[in-house]
Amino acid sequence: MAVEFEPRIVGFLCNWCSYAGADMAGTSRITYPPNIRIIRVPCSGRVDPLLIVKSFQMGADGVLVAGCHPGDCHYSEGNYYARRRFAMLWPYLEYLGIEKNRFGVEWVSASEGKRFSQVVTSFTNEVKALGPRKAEALA
Amino acid sequence: MIEEIRTKARELLESGTVDCVIGYERATDGINARPLFVYDAAGADRLIFDQTCTHNLVKYLRNRKDKVTGIVVKGCDSRAVNLLISEHQIEREKAYIIGVVCPGIVETGWNKKSDKLRDICQVCRQHTPVVYDFLVGEPPASEPEVEPYPDVAAMEAKTPAEREDFWREQSSRCIRCYACRQVCPGCYCSECFVERLDPLWVGIRIAPKENEMWNSMRAFHLTGRCIGCNQCERVCPMNIPLSLLNRKLEKEVAETFHFQAGMDAETPAPFATFEKDEKIGIGE
Numbered sequence: 001m002a003v004e005f006e007p008r009i010v011g012f013l014c015n016w017c018s019y020a021g022a023d024m025a026g027t028s029r030i031t032y033p034p035n036i037r038i039i040r041v042p043c044s045g046r047v048d049p050l051l052i053v054k055s056f057q058m059g060a061d062g063v064l065v066a067g068c069h070p071g072d073c074h075y076s077e078g079n080y081y082a083r084r085r086f087a088m089l090w091p092y093l094e095y096l097g098i099e100k101n102r103f104g105v106e107w108v109s110a111s112e113g114k115r116f117s118q119v120v121t122s123f124t125n126e127v128k129a130l131g132p133r134k135a136e137a138l139a
Numbered sequence: 140m141i142e143e144i145r146t147k148a149r150e151l152l153e154s155g156t157v158d159c160v161i162g163y164e165r166a167t168d169g170i171n172a173r174p175l176f177v178y179d180a181a182g183a184d185r186l187i188f189d190q191t192c193t194h195n196l197v198k199y200l201r202n203r204k205d206k207v208t209g210i211v212v213k214g215c216d217s218r219a220v221n222l223l224i225s226e227h228q229i230e231r232e233k234a235y236i237i238g239v240v241c242p243g244i245v246e247t248g249w250n251k252k253s254d255k256l257r258d259i260c261q262v263c264r265q266h267t268p269v270v271y272d273f274l275v276g277e278p279p280a281s282e283p284e285v286e287p288y289p290d291v292a293a294m295e296a297k298t299p300a301e302r303e304d305f306w307r308e309q310s311s312r313c314i315r316c317y318a319c320r321q322v323c324p325g326c327y328c329s330e331c332f333v334e335r336l337d338p339l340w341v342g343i344r345i346a347p348k349e350n351e352m353w354n355s356m357r358a359f360h361l362t363g364r365c366i367g368c369n370q371c372e373r374v375c376p377m378n379i380p381l382s383l384l385n386r387k388l389e390k391e392v393a394e395t396f397h398f399q400a401g402m403d404a405e406t407p408a409p410f411a412t413f414e415k416d417e418k419i420g421i422g423e
Contacts, residue, residue, distance in 0.1 A: 049356070050332060050340050053352060053356060054340060057348050057352050070415065070422075071415065080414075080415065081413055083413070083417075083419065083421045083422065084409060084410055084413055084419065085410060086421050087419040088359075088363075088391055088395070089359070090420070092355075092359060092387065092388060092391070095302060095387050096303070096306055096351075096355055097299045097300065097302040097303025097304070097305075097307075098299065099299050105422045106422055107422045134300075134303075
């Protein structure tokens with residue numbers, strides 16, 4: 001029996017906006033795919049590119065980073081720095097052979113439970129469409 | 140050219156302007172060049188400069204912070220000086236820079252040299268040093284117009300799966316000697332991420348995945364900082380094309396932020412600054 005591919009997605013959510021947004025989705029009883037494993041971080045600026053590459057190296061099928069909308073950062077400017085780093089990391093990952101759609105950066109605020117659900121759903125579907133990473137086989 | 144360097148070095152050492160001049164001398168095989176530290180005027184006659192002077196000597200400046208040092212730099216090396224000044228690793232006053240208009244460096248091996256310019260020198264757009272106290276040689280009227288990233292473009296034309304295989308094959312050969320890091324003027328962290336045990340970013344074992352983590356993140360840490368001297372690739376004992384990684388990021392930084400590392404010491408590096416309203420394709 002063929003089992004449908006369920007991707008493993010690592011989600012780095014900023015404590016102040018996106019994590020609260022995920023919480024909002026939960027308390028509002030809005031469903032989203034269970035493929036995402038959420039890791040709470042203080043700020044999207046905390047997400048070192050090392051964390052993302054390491055996630056991929058250890059077998060993640062996708063990595064989603066979510067933080068406050070630009071201008072709303074709890075620490076004023078963390079997400080501006082994050083934005084620049086990810087703008088360089090994204091094409092670089094593709095250059096290393098990790099398809100563009102496997103890495104996502106989204107801005108989700110604390111009140112956007114509905115949006116969080118939509119973001120995770122569409123991201124999961126994109127990764128599902130790409131299939132598993134063949135890197136799995138590697139030691 | 141050589142005579143000019145020697146005269147200048149002698150003059151600097153005799154007057155006491157500098158404590159030491161770092162330059163090149165002939166290696167024991169009679170063909171290659173090797174770094175030379177000159178401490179007295181008499182030693183200045185050993186200095187040379189030709190197309191085999193491949194090393195980027197700027198790496199040594201950081202170890203001589205308290206003393207004024209004379210240093211021989213080529214076009215690409217001079218950008219490393221600016222990089223280290225902008226990152227507060229060295230002081231401009233502590234370096235006396237003897238800039239050399241670089242004719243391009245040829246490929247060399249032990250006991251042999253070819254007439255072929257290094258790949259990186261074939262696409263060079265910075266033959267004249269960007270910073271110097273004394274210039275040797277006649278700067279060209281204008282830098283050549285060349286397509287700077289033909290190798291990167293060729294890699295980009297492949298499919299992601301092909302690239303993944305390519306990098307896996309390259310990384311599988313890496314022996315993690317870290318020569319690429321040791322030679323890099325931009326790699327000066329006292330504790331490198333690769334030596335961290337908690338978190339263990341790169342596993343201890345020499346396996347393709349761990350090597351890939353190292354090679355890719357070494358290059359990423361030089362985003363907007365790599366000055367393109369290509370020393371990492373030169374010293375790699377396994378001939379891994381490391382510059383393909385660095386140059387990809389260099390290209391992205393140039394396209395997105397219109398920035399080239401080390402061209403001056405004032406412009407902040409792309410990751411050290413931001414603009415609130417910029418549109419750079421993230422979360423839009």
